[in-house]
Amino acid sequence: MKNKPVPEKWTVTFIVSRQKGQGKRHFEQFNLEVDPEEYVLDGIERIWAFHDRSLTFRHACHHSTCGACGMLVNGVEKLTCITPIRSVTKDSGTLRVEPLRNFPVVSDLAVDMASFYLNLEKAQFSQVAPIQNASLPFEDQSMEGDLERLVDCIECGMCVSACPAAHTSSGYLGPGALAAFQHSLNQKNDPRLYDLVDCHDGPWRCHNAFECSAVCPSNVDPAWRIMNLRRKIVSHRLRRLFKRREAAKP
């Protein structure tokens, strides 16, 4: 860990998207003095605390476990509580902050995540899983014992924001929810989940852009999970087909 006696000071211009009620979306500028090691969310919070109390944004845990603070930073989805200012701009530079895409904007940087959460709920996706089941299958799963952990997906919605298919279709379940279905099927092989996810708005609408896995801050790899989900569904359909054939035999 570096030993810095005096914290650096940068001057950064935050360009923040604003929108109130039915008003037009526009940008406002705020000049801040920041320590480049600070996080983008710290800057947003300071704008609220000292410059404009009407700024609304979502945040809770400030350490990438709640998933509330996802925003577009310079056009790319970022979890602002763990994005150091140093990584997205330079001294005397600008920092453009906008709300996530593909969600209705409530106000300024806060979006309405209701549909996303409700899709995740359809997947009956449990946040706590046995530790052997919590990570991706191709990662090291050599833990023994009765341990459990909170799973990787923090339900931040950045994957939906980045997805070009979600961009065109509001009915698409989206990478996060589809990854949740896949994870849920791993945790409990409930056949009713297949009926819910195997639809026009399910994994068949994905077209391999892989934007979701690129922006996921939490090792979920939704794209991999969607491909895995496709295979699960096909196996399930085949098994059902052969079971029916068996049952139909005299």
Added chain:
Amino acid sequence: MKNAPSPAHWLRWFDPRYRQPGTWGYILNRITAIGLTIYLVLHLGVLSTLAKGPGAYDSFITLVKSPGFMLGELLVVAGGIIHGTNGIRIVLNSFGVGVRDQKVILAILMALSIIGIAYFAYVMFLVD
């Protein structure tokens, strides 16, 4: 539905910044698909000239040998190759093959496409 996500503005499609290679594959697939469909329609239209007798068809064949037209045909070939290799990538991914190495595979397939297109260009323009 009150809480449904609102898809973003259509202009976003024309913003080339910050896109993953996979999205470029997605965009190319759509552009080549539109191109190939237009080609198919034109092709059927051309074949219908056969019904108008030998003169109409022969005059069309002279047009076909013009360089502008041959460039168009090269574009069709390019579209077909790109669309085909991308399709292979998507089929492989759906069977769980190469999902974790998808960027590398896409790069290799696009390189092969460029080689293929170059070869066709050579054959079409430089070989009699």
Added chain:
Amino acid sequence: MPDRPHAIIIGAGFTGCATAHDLALRGFDVSVVERGEIASGTSGRTHGLLHSGGRYCVTDPEAGVECIEENIILRKIAKQCIEFNGGLFIALDESDLAYGEAFVEGAQACHIPIEQIKPAEALRLEPNLNPRLLTAFSVPDGAFDPLRLALAFAATARKNGARFFTYQDVTGLALDGKGNVSGVEVWDRAADQRRTLHGDMVVNATGAWAEKIAVMARVNVPVKPTPGVMVAYDRRLVQRVINRLCEPADGDIVLPQRRMVVVGTTSFEVSDVDYIPVVSEQVRMMYERAIQLVPAVAQAKMRGAYMSARPLIGTSIEGRSLSRTFRCYDHLEQGVEGLVTITGGKATTCRAMAEKTADLVCEKLGIQAACTTKEVVLDSYRNYYIP
């Protein structure tokens, strides 16, 4: 008294959400107003430790007993967002060992089930612990997701009719001619509009900001905002909560949270809680303390650092020696009717805080309704978003 009294709760952190849940179950019409989003104040920033009470059983047995009782209840009603792998208290030197004796007595007095385990066994359970450890005690600690615990209470409250209004900044309390509270004046920050909400009782559940609200009715509460730093590292080095076997001090907790470990915390006073900058010396101190418990933190990268402001109750005593218990204030004692304040406490005791608050509200309004929150398993936290 109307048969469905309207309670207005200011603050949607753990206390506010749990109180909304309790009052909704008792038949109240509940409105919660929150300046930010659910759990966007102190509650969201807890490191997520579901206390067994072990940390307080020597110096603050009142808090210790509260913790173990609520620990057992939360594990039943909020299983959906708690990873329960237990915790360890580890001794690294002689003074820790000496504290260990008081620890055993304290745990017994508070009915906290502990078990002493040998260093070799502790290292087998947690290979990344400091190999110099002298002894260890296992305790029923757990780790929870802060936002989702609050949402779980809020979801269940909404199911029972409570309404949550986020982005509503309380700018004043509506007062009748005699200075009693009859409602809240809010600035809707999302729509940039102002309005007044009237209710039969206003519950000030703003935790560290309790004094700011209290002065709007010209009363006060002795709450001291006492922030501390938390640092998150990007590797899940331990599966259980690791505590230093000593009196509550800085940086004596390392706990897992998804693929991270979080180290906390410090303690110092501030007067303005709206924004507390991260102090890099404190971050450095967390690092130094963490590597004593889990040396492998030195190979991990820092993922986040932030400040969280505890609401400590008490008057001018040094921060840490103030009790970590909670208190409910009926401001009628200061001459103002219609307002109660609940503050202090910790995340683990939020349900008990809500119970006491709801009891007080019912008593003041002459309502006979018993608390049932010990038994009611909370609804899925995602159902908060049902339109």
